Each structure stands twice: as structure tokens, then as C-alpha cells.
Amino acid sequence: MSDVVSSAAQTRVRRATGLRTRDFGVLLAIFATVLLLMLVTGATGPLEAIAGVLAAAAVSAAYFVGSAVISPPDAETDGVAASLPPSPAISVIPLKSLPLPAFEIDLDGRIVAFNAEAEDVLRLDGRVRPRASTVIRSPVLLSAIDDAVRTPSDTPAAVDVEVGPDETWRAYLSRPPQAERILVVLEDLSPLRRAARSRSDFIANASHELRTPLTALSGFIETMRGPAKDDPESWGRFLDIMAIEAERMSRLIADLLSLSRIESSEQVAPRDRISLRDILRAGASALEGFAEDRGIRLNVVVPAEPLHVIGNYDELIQVVENLVSNAIKYSRPGGTVTVTVGTASDTQQGRATAAQAWPESDRMTLIQTVARVGTSDPAVWLRVEDEGPGIEREHLPRLGERFYRTDQSRGGKITGTGLGLAIVKHIMAHHRGGMAVETRLGQGTAFGVWMPAAKPEAAAS
Structure with a gap:
């Protein structure tokens, strides 16, 4: 140089x-x-x-x-x-070029420049040169700004701002010597914090769920080697229980792998043109034997039209199988599980048809249709009704949580991994669709899903 x-x-x-x-x-x-x-x-x-x-x-x-x-x-x-670069009092790069919320504060404590992202975060609403103390409610950030006014430094400062229980921002403050303004850049840490917390909870729950069948297997193996060593007649009962626990652990591992695979590909939109009618037929056929064993009548209303959607065949098969198998588990013996599917003029009508069919019922939307889907675009919906005990209203918001078993609210000892509805939620998010539940205590529950319909092939080409 x-x-x-x-x-x-x-x-x-x-x-x-x-x-x-x-x-x-x-x-x-x-x-x-x-x-x-x-x-x-x-x-x-x-x-x-x-x-x-x-x-x-x-x-x-x-x-x-x-x-x-x-x-x-x-x-x-x-x-x-x-x-030499220009004077530090003059902005070299316009704030609007920054992808993060950014604003400048003069030495009198007034916000003199900001980009559109910062205007939304700070809710300036068109105010001109407002005082930072009237806009910023965080004492930590205001204290950092005062420190930058009193003591300029070539090294930027960083402080974490807790806006709420689930919202955290990191503010980077920079004021080089001789500069007449303080540059503040905000970074939203909330998604990272939520992901870390979700990952930690997931590992803890998965460890707990896997430990239960492993403990049962270890206990029976120890019993067969010890006190029941010379009692072969009891081995058959022990082996049956061990087989059930091993199958439960196998299902749990399969669901964990499936959930991980779906989450990893959730940001990549599906591209295959498939028929929801064919998926419904395949999924229902696979569960006919399960329904018959439990004495449940499976009533599947298959439409004449193919009902094309852009989706992943295997994932949508999982949606049908998980919702129908849940309905079969919770229906009373001799009851009926009804599966219907159809089209709607838009996503709002699809949501209403799939999850708002019963008067005087409790309802909860578990996942909304993403905003980028046009409100006037045609939609395809699927509804699965059972004749079980229903779900108490206070339990509805927890449906779809990982490892939350619905038998905790519906009564009875229903075997399951607690991941079925979580998998359905992630699949519907992958397909830019929605999911809701409708229930009546003592009468039954219905789960509905909907997603955008595929455009006609002529228009698509």
C-alpha cells in the first residue's frame, strides 16, 4: 500500500x-x-x-x-x-441499501435517518426527527446510545434487546471518533432463539419417549434372566409385551426420521402434479384392515374428478393415513369414520368446508394458509370425521405439538408416538396449505386440511 x-x-x-x-x-x-x-x-x-x-x-x-x-x-x-474516506459524519452507504432495520441518531438523541425496515420496527408513522427516548422502550438500548454519545469508539457495540417473551433483537451501535451520528443496525434473533429452544425441547422429549420402551425391554429381559429364568410358561406373555414395546420404539424412530426429512425440505415447494382422489383411495385402502379389527366402519366418499394438486405423493399419503388412523383409534366401537374431499373456489371456502361444517362446535385453526397463496385461487380440501368422545376446548391449541398425545384429552389409553399431527402440520406447511380441527364433546371430532389446487394443464403450459 x-x-x-x-x-x-x-x-x-x-x-x-x-x-x-x-x-x-x-x-x-x-x-x-x-x-x-x-x-x-x-x-x-x-x-x-x-x-x-x-x-x-x-x-x-x-x-x-x-x-x-x-x-x-x-x-x-x-x-x-x-x-482517506469521507468524513464519518456523512453516510457513505444509503440506509435503504441495508437489508436489516437501520437508523441514525444525532448527538442530541434524535432519529435523523432510517430505512423502511426500521420505520416498521420502530413504528415511526411518519414522525420527523423524533427523540430516540420516545420511540425506543428498551433501557438497555437507550443506555448504549448514551454511551456512544459520550464515548465514540472504532469498535461497534452490541446489545441484546428483549422485546417480549418470544422476541429478541440484537442492536449494533457504531460511532467512530469525529462522527456526528450514531448508526444503529437491528437484527432479529427471535427465529434463532425459537429454533434453538425447539431443538432442545425436541431432543429432551425424544430422549424421554425412547427411554420408556427401552426401560420396559430391559426390565423384562432382566426378569427373564433372573426371577423368571425357570418359568418358561411366563415367557410368552413377556415376549408379547416386549414385541409391543419394540414395535412402539420402531414407530417412534420412523416418525422422527419422517419429521426430520419433511422439515429439511419444507422450504422447497413440491413440483409433481398428482391426484388427491388417487391418494385418498390408496390411503384408505391401507387402513381398511385396521378399521375392521377395531369394529369401525370406514366411509370414504371418493369423487369422480381427479382433484389435481401440486404436491409430494408420499407426504400426502401420510396426511391421509395419519388423520384416518387417528380417527379410527378414537372412534367408539361400532362407530363410523367419514372421509370426504372436494374443491372450493378459494382457500377461505376450502377452510370453511373442511373445518366448519358442524353448528355449535369448538374450532381451532392449527396452521394458516401462507400469505403468498392468492385468496382467489381454487383450493382442494379434505375432511376426516370420527365419532369419538371429542376434545375439550382448552386442549385444542396444543394439538399438533410434538409428542402431545390426544388421548390425554380424549380419555382412554391410545398407543401412539404423539408425532402424527405434527407431521401433518409440517406437510401442509410444505404444500402451502392449512389445517384446522372441529370438535363436539361426546359426539366426535373432525380434522380438515386444504391446499391450493393445481392449475389446468393447458393454462400451466
Whole structure:
């Protein structure tokens, strides 16, 4: 860097010297020309002309040397000055170019500049040069701003601002020496904190759920090796229980892997054009034997039209199987599980048809349709009704939580991993759809899902 600066400075010195030499030559030539004209016209004699030229040369030389003394070229100083950035009081990059909320505060504590993101976060509502203390409610951030006003520093400061129980921001404050403004950039840490908390809860719950069948298996193995070692007649009962626990652990691991796979691909929109009618047929056929064993009548209303959607075949099969199997588990013996599917003019009508069919029922939307789906776009819906005991209203918000078993609210000892509805929620989020529940105590529960319908093939092409 210093070599580049030195070379540039030397070039500027040579250029300045050349310009002053040119000026010296022009001045001397003009003076000599005047004296020559005076000599030719007889206005002066030869000796006087020669003396005049020598005097002009002496004056020009004095000017040449004197100008160099007055403005001495300092190579390093000149080069460094040319490479210095603008004054820190002036914004080099416009705030609107920053992707994060950012604003500037002057030394009087007023917000003098901000981008659109910061205007939304701070809720400025068009106010001009408001005081930071009237807009910012965090004592921690206000204290950091006061510190930046009193003590500028080349090192930016960072403070965490707790806005609420589930909302955390990190504020980066920068005020270099000689700067007349403080730059504040905000970063939303809430998604990272929620993800970390969810990951921690998931690991804790998964460990607990896996420990239960493992403890049962270990206990029966120890019993068969010890007290029941010489009692082969009891081994059959022990082995049956061990098989049930092993199957439960296998289902739990399969659901965990399925949930992890769905979450990892949730941001990638599906692309396959598939028929929801075919999915309904395949999913219901796989559960006919399960319904028959429990004495449940499975009533599947299959439409004549294919009901095309853009989705993942295996994931939508899981939606049908999880919802129908849950309905079969919780229906009373001799009851009926009804599965219907259809189309709607838009997502709002699809939601109403899928989860608002019973009057005087308790309802809860478990996942909303994403905002980027057009409200006027056609939708396809699916509704699964059972004739079970229903769900108490206070338990509805927890449906879809990982490892939350609905038998805790519906009564009875229903085996399951507690991940079925969580898987359905993630699948519907992947398909830009929605999910809701409708229940009547003592009469039954219905789960409904809906998603955008596929555009006609002619329009899509």
C-alpha cells in the first residue's frame, strides 16, 4: 500500500514541476519579445535590452523557486489524504441499501435517518426527527446510545434487546471518533432463539419417549434372566409385551426420521402434479384392515374428478393415513369414520368446508394458509370425521405439538408416538396449505386440511 501511495505522489510532483517550468518559459519568452520589439523600433538600445532580459530571467527564476518553497509536495501526506474516506459524519452507504432495520441518531438523541425496515420496527408513522427516548422502550438500548454519545469508539457495540417473551433483537451501535451520528443496525434473533429452544425441547422429549420402551425391554429381559429364568410358561406373555414395546420404539424412530426429512425440505415447494382422489383411495385402502379389527366402519366418499394438486405423493399419503388412523383409534366401537374431499373456489371456502361444517362446535385453526397463496385461487380440501368422545376446548391449541398425545384429552389409553399431527402440520406447511380441527364433546371430532389446487394443464403450459 505504501509503495502505491509513494508512486502516485511522485507522479503528482513531476506533473507540478513540469507545469511551473512551462509557466517560467512562457513568462520569459513574452518579456524577451517585448524587449525585442522595443529594440527594433529604436525605443531602447542593445545594452538596455540585454539588461532587461537578464532582469526578467532573474524575476522568473525567483518565482519558480519561491513557488516550490511555498507549496512543498509531501508525497506520503498527499497520497494518504487522497485515499482517506469521507468524513464519518456523512453516510457513505444509503440506509435503504441495508437489508436489516437501520437508523441514525444525532448527538442530541434524535432519529435523523432510517430505512423502511426500521420505520416498521420502530413504528415511526411518519414522525420527523423524533427523540430516540420516545420511540425506543428498551433501557438497555437507550443506555448504549448514551454511551456512544459520550464515548465514540472504532469498535461497534452490541446489545441484546428483549422485546417480549418470544422476541429478541440484537442492536449494533457504531460511532467512530469525529462522527456526528450514531448508526444503529437491528437484527432479529427471535427465529434463532425459537429454533434453538425447539431443538432442545425436541431432543429432551425424544430422549424421554425412547427411554420408556427401552426401560420396559430391559426390565423384562432382566426378569427373564433372573426371577423368571425357570418359568418358561411366563415367557410368552413377556415376549408379547416386549414385541409391543419394540414395535412402539420402531414407530417412534420412523416418525422422527419422517419429521426430520419433511422439515429439511419444507422450504422447497413440491413440483409433481398428482391426484388427491388417487391418494385418498390408496390411503384408505391401507387402513381398511385396521378399521375392521377395531369394529369401525370406514366411509370414504371418493369423487369422480381427479382433484389435481401440486404436491409430494408420499407426504400426502401420510396426511391421509395419519388423520384416518387417528380417527379410527378414537372412534367408539361400532362407530363410523367419514372421509370426504372436494374443491372450493378459494382457500377461505376450502377452510370453511373442511373445518366448519358442524353448528355449535369448538374450532381451532392449527396452521394458516401462507400469505403468498392468492385468496382467489381454487383450493382442494379434505375432511376426516370420527365419532369419538371429542376434545375439550382448552386442549385444542396444543394439538399438533410434538409428542402431545390426544388421548390425554380424549380419555382412554391410545398407543401412539404423539408425532402424527405434527407431521401433518409440517406437510401442509410444505404444500402451502392449512389445517384446522372441529370438535363436539361426546359426539366426535373432525380434522380438515386444504391446499391450493393445481392449475389446468393447458393454462400451466
